[in-house]
Amino acid sequence: MSRFFVALIPPQDIQDYANEIKQYFADRYTSSGALKSPPHITVQPPFEWADDNLPVLEASLKEFASEQQQVAITLKGFNAFAPRVIYINVVRSQELLTLQADLMAYTESNLRIVDKVSKTRPFAPHLTVAFRDLTKQNFKAAWPEFENRQLHFEFTADKLTLLLHDGKRWNIKREFAFFSGSN
Template sequence: MNQSKQRFFIALVPPPDIQQHITEIKLYFAEHYNSRGALNSPPHITLQPPFEWLAADVPKLEESLKEFSANRLPIPVTLSGFAAFAPRVIYVDAVKSLELLDIHSYLMSYMEANFAIVDRVSQTRPFVPHMTVAFRDLTKDNFQTAWLEFSGRSLHFEFTASALTLLLHNGSRWNISNQFPLGASLQKS
């Protein structure tokens, strides 16, 4: 039997127009600041950090995420301005709404209870919803310069996240593997 493991993470992915805008910012960082790491995944807000899962058991994982998502409402998301995890990462800030904090904590508890998937690092620090545009490959000097350029820059988007997205690592980048509509069973009643 195939015991090979695949790497996944679970996130909220914005609609295509916002994805395109954020991707253009990532490309700007690649061109001007030599930071390409953020281009290895579509724009997203991570809810469950990367974890390994048996390839053979993916259908079970997907079925479970489908059930989880069906019983949660779509989430209003506001992206506002830029922030940083100095001295390496610059990101588009997502407003810490109750809905975002809720889905994050529910999902983390759910993954732990149902799959024994636990991200130790996330458990030790508060959840900061964000969309990375410049990654850990940003040098400290480039970070300083880029932060001067972006810290005061305004950006504002609002969207409703209507699905949880499962992303799969193919060895070089993260791609959308599947999406699970939020609130599917709630809309039927």
């Protein structure tokens, strides 16, 4: 069994910016957990999957993605899951909420992947820059610095990304392009 999750990964320039902030948290606030994955917006939380059954998972995600329209994503400012996590805020658009809900329903009905936590709370799209390894004391020090910091990026998500945990960090395993036909 391996651990996977599905995410939207922003373009390289936004990744570079987010990684600089992650590195800042690692250097200044000894929070390096966020560096263990590429900058991302989780749309299917981590789940276990049998390695020998990987083709089924990949084929299923490919089929789902091929039926999705591209989604406009806006990143605006910072927010927090106090007192541990600081993240780049992802604006909750109807398209993004629908994509995530549809993916969760699809993986549940087609792959029997169920994330119990997601069923009990609303989807809160975010791009983590300081992870749960941020101490409460360091959170109190860092949050005022980021609370009102300006940030604005826009990009179009045109694919789903499957990430695989190698025991130390999350790596991109495969990408699945969204439907790109013109209607």
